Amino acid sequence: QSALTQPASMSGSPGQSITISCTGTSSDIGIYSLVSWYQQHPGKAPKVIIYGATDRPSGVSNRFSGSKSGTTASLTISGLQAEDEADYYCCSYAGSNTWVFGGGTKVTVL
Amino acid sequence: EGQLVESGGGLIQPGESLRLSCAVSGFSVSVKYMAWVRQAPGKGLEWVSVVYGGGSTYYAGSVKGRFIISRDTSKNTVYLQMNSLRVEDTAIYYCVTMGRSAFDYWGLGSLVTVSS
Numbered sequence: 001q002s003a004l005t006q007p008a009s010m011s012g013s014p015g016q017s018i019t020i021s022c023t024g025t026s027s028d029i030g031i032y033s034l035v036s037w038y039q040q041h042p043g044k045a046p047k048v049i050i051y052g053a054t055d056r057p058s059g060v061s062n063r064f065s066g067s068k069s070g071t072t073a074s075l076t077i078s079g080l081q082a083e084d085e086a087d088y089y090c091c092s093y094a095g096s097n098t099w100v101f102g103g104g105t106k107v108t109v110l
Numbered sequence: 111e112g113q114l115v116e117s118g119g120g121l122i123q124p125g126e127s128l129r130l131s132c133a134v135s136g137f138s139v140s141v142k143y144m145a146w147v148r149q150a151p152g153k154g155l156e157w158v159s160v161v162y163g164g165g166s167t168y169y170a171g172s173v174k175g176r177f178i179i180s181r182d183t184s185k186n187t188v189y190l191q192m193n194s195l196r197v198e199d200t201a202i203y204y205c206v207t208m209g210r211s212a213f214d215y216w217g218l219g220s221l222v223t224v225s226s
Binding site for chain 2: 003034045046047055057089091097100101102103104
């Protein structure tokens with residue numbers, strides 16, 4: 001299975017909003033709403049911040065929101081804060097009991 | 111909330127075998143989906159394998175036929191047997207639980223380096 005496509009990097013100033021896209025195919029994002037997003041700080045394990053394309057686990061800031069349209073999922077970070085500087089990965093169920101991740105997006109807070 | 115602790119990583123030569131262990135506390139491995147996800151140095155995440163609560167196992171194409179996921183419910187531990195290791199298998203291997211179709215709890219990871 002091919003990796004999902006994410007922009008390599010994005011940046012924004014504190015308080016701004018940014019939206020990270022995650023493009024898949026009709027074999028993964030296009031037919032399953034089983035999209036999740038992960039935040040990873042340097043040297044740390046990833047942490048799930050969105051599951052089911054739009055749902056937030058308890059304890060995750062409501063500044064993070066997810067959406068999906070067609071073969072593209074998106075993660076929006078509102079009110080950007082310094083602590084949001086991290087790598088972000090999308091993931092989708094790809095059928096036949098397999099999962100596929102995106103290549104990751106490095107978010108820089110200016 | 112559970113805890114996952116990986117062990118067994120290290121430096122190994124191409125073609126050799128290694129077994130990773132993931133000791134689980136706080137829940138039973140027999141009722142959760144348990145998976146391995148890896149991350150090559152400076153690279154992104156890659157799903158490797160999963161074992162379902164019923165015992166069914168599945169693998170990424172890149173490791174199918176070489177890696178075997180298993181669990182010992184008496185020890186509440188999940189394993190990843192890695193055979194015929196290649197340089198490109200070098201990565202941090204994370205033990206992960208699955209819930210709501212997401213990878214919800216992660217261990218700290220175990221580094222596997224395949225090099226001659």
